[in-house]
Amino acid sequence: MTNDDILALIAQETGLPIERLQPDATLATLDISSIDLVSMLFELEDRYGIEIQPEELTREMTLRQLFDRIGVPLAS
Amino acid sequence: MTNRVLITGLGCVSGLGRGVGVNWERVRGGDGAIRPLEPPAPEGIAAWFDDDKAHEAVGQSLQRSALHRSALLGNVDPERLRRLGKLDRLSSFALEAGLEAVTHAGLLAHPALVQRTAILLGCGSGGNGTIETAYERLFAAGQSRVHPQTIPSSMIAAPAAQLSMLLGVHGPVLTLSGACASSAQALGEAMHMIRAGRADVVIAGGAEACLTRGSLTGWQSLGVLAPDTCRPFSRDRRGMVLGEGAAVLVLESERHAQARGARVLGELAGYGVSSDATHMTAPDVEGIASAIRAAHEDAGIGIDTPALVSAHGTGTALNDPAEAAAMHRVYGPALAHHRVIATKSAHGHMIGATGAIEFLLGLVALSEGIAPPVLNHLGPDPDCDLPLVLAAQEFAPDVLVSNSFAFGGLNAVLVGRRA
Numbered sequence: 001m002t003n004d005d006i007l008a009l010i011a012q013e014t015g016l017p018i019e020r021l022q023p024d025a026t027l028a029t030l031d032i033s034s035i036d037l038v039s040m041l042f043e044l045e046d047r048y049g050i051e052i053q054p055e056e057l058t059r060e061m062t063l064r065q066l067f068d069r070i071g072v073p074l075a076s
Numbered sequence: 077m078t079n080r081v082l083i084t085g086l087g088c089v090s091g092l093g094r095g096v097g098v099n100w101e102r103v104r105g106g107d108g109a110i111r112p113l114e115p116p117a118p119e120g121i122a123a124w125f126d127d128d129k130a131h132e133a134v135g136q137s138l139q140r141s142a143l144h145r146s147a148l149l150g151n152v153d154p155e156r157l158r159r160l161g162k163l164d165r166l167s168s169f170a171l172e173a174g175l176e177a178v179t180h181a182g183l184l185a186h187p188a189l190v191q192r193t194a195i196l197l198g199c200g201s202g203g204n205g206t207i208e209t210a211y212e213r214l215f216a217a218g219q220s221r222v223h224p225q226t227i228p229s230s231m232i233a234a235p236a237a238q239l240s241m242l243l244g245v246h247g248p249v250l251t252l253s254g255a256c257a258s259s260a261q262a263l264g265e266a267m268h269m270i271r272a273g274r275a276d277v278v279i280a281g282g283a284e285a286c287l288t289r290g291s292l293t294g295w296q297s298l299g300v301l302a303p304d305t306c307r308p309f310s311r312d313r314r315g316m317v318l319g320e321g322a323a324v325l326v327l328e329s330e331r332h333a334q335a336r337g338a339r340v341l342g343e344l345a346g347y348g349v350s351s352d353a354t355h356m357t358a359p360d361v362e363g364i365a366s367a368i369r370a371a372h373e374d375a376g377i378g379i380d381t382p383a384l385v386s387a388h389g390t391g392t393a394l395n396d397p398a399e400a401a402a403m404h405r406v407y408g409p410a411l412a413h414h415r416v417i418a419t420k421s422a423h424g425h426m427i428g429a430t431g432a433i434e435f436l437l438g439l440v441a442l443s444e445g446i447a448p449p450v451l452n453h454l455g456p457d458p459d460c461d462l463p464l465v466l467a468a469q470e471f472a473p474d475v476l477v478s479n480s481f482a483f484g485g486l487n488a489v490l491v492g493r494r495a
Contacts, residue, residue, distance in 0.1 A: 035224060038224040
């Protein structure tokens with residue numbers, strides 16, 4: 001499981017182009033809907049066994065923080 | 077003054093390919109799409125849509141779909157696409173055909189789409205692939221959760237709703253389900269919406285994505301699928317062959333089309349509908365005949381006016397002779413003026429989409445003045461004695477009659493007129 005795998009998963013589940021998935025973007029600025037978020041968490045658990053409860057995520061969370069929580073810190 | 081219902085845009089996707097152009101070229105050229113399914117799909121034959129993921133998509137779902145490889149999407153705001161969520165194959169087909177039709181009509185991003193436009197799609201079933209994927213996880217793999225978008229992606233209303241989001245249509249958005257007559261009913265009811273003044277434009281048609289393991293197995297169990305190919309009205313025919321895809325037409329009031337200078341492709345002039353109320357699967361000759369008669373009466377077109385008749389023509393033992401008998405009952409000796417085509421022999425039985433694609437191809441045939449051939453015909457069946465077109469021929473009547481009959485005894489016949 002690499003950064004790229006997770007970026008691809010997020011892009012797939014949210015429909016966002018990968019170039020918009022910048023480390024300091026927040027879930028709010030990316031305008032990720034709650035159902036896309038839940039879909040993303042479902043796929044993370046399904047593919048990688050990573051369990052994250054939706055309530056752990058806030059609208060202010062950045063992608064960098066999300067990657068930290070997933071356990072694959074962003075390189076840059 | 078009656079408000080005639082004109083056709084100003086066409087779009088389709090099927091086993092024959094993507095877009096009206098290739099579909100018509102292959103139908104006219106006798107180049108059918110029926111062929112063996114490929115693993116991991118179950119064994120069988122079908123007219124399946126081929127893209128680089130097609131054989132994987134059969135029996136699966138919830139993937140970013142074929143739609144995302146459509147050249148047409150360059151015309152759509154990507155933010156709109158995001159809102160659609162996960163697309164079942166059913167939705168991909170509907171969106172692809174809908175986008176083509178609306179682009180063809182010159183209505184993409186047109187202010188008319190916002191108000192006074194409706195969407196009316198027919199689907200025989202919902203997102204089979206999405207539902208089966210969820211059930212496989214639960215019942216076969218013993219998992220306890222399914223994808224969070226299982227319900228919105230698989231609902232039968234999803235394709236029409238997603239098309240409204242893609243196009244920005246704020247008027248009535250309806251889904252109609254009448255098995256194999258779904259999209260013929262959708263077109264007919266759409267015509268009435270315009271006649272009644274409820275809409276100026278209706279984006280109407282149908283979609284189906286039934287080549288999933290569960291759905292295909294259900295059809296196989298019913299015993300109506302041919303092991304070889306689809307041979308409408310032929311001796312030694314052995315059944316129907318499933319197809320998949322979508323067809324969408326833009327219907328527009330004459331006033332509206334004229335006001336914006338739209339290119340007119342034809343007219344939807346009549347709609348006849350009846351219910352056998354006799355049997356779930358066996359057709360009824362009088363039920364069929366009454367729908368054909370009603371469609372002619374609605375259009376004000378006599379039964380002896382030469383017509384291209386696009387038959388339901390499934391290739392099953394029971395349907396074909398019942399349809400042939402109904403045509404003889406309605407037309408009598410006037411049947412000799414008509415020519416009968418059966419394009420399921422090329423694109424397979426597209427269930428909820430079949431009425432729309434058959435009407436669409438019939439309309440193109442009218443405008444081209446060419447009747448496309450019934451494929452795979454082995455020779456006459458005395459119980460199906462019809463003026464069949466067995467090789468493409470020049471035939472340029474003004475009238476199209478398109479028959480659709482469905483399980484449940486639901487009959488819907490459309491009458492079109494050349495532009």
